Amino acid sequence: MNKLILIIVLTIVSFTVNAKCYVCSHRSSSERYAFIKMNPKPCCGRMIVDHIHALKHGGMDIRYNMQWQSYRDAKAKDRWE
16 A cells, blocks of 8 residues: 555646746747847857756746856856756
């Protein structure tokens, strides 16, 4: 009986974690477009739009949580996130 309850609880937790990861990875193209419209791309090399606080760490997908970042800096940030 205890094993059955444990299996049910673990299954529910697994679905919850997977659902949360899907929500965290969703990106809004309209928010990205609004950020680019408010902050034109700087003309200093290869730049990308990056989130200041990562979505997977609870950051929101809003234009105020975005920044221009050099491609090299973004890759370095992705390694430690």
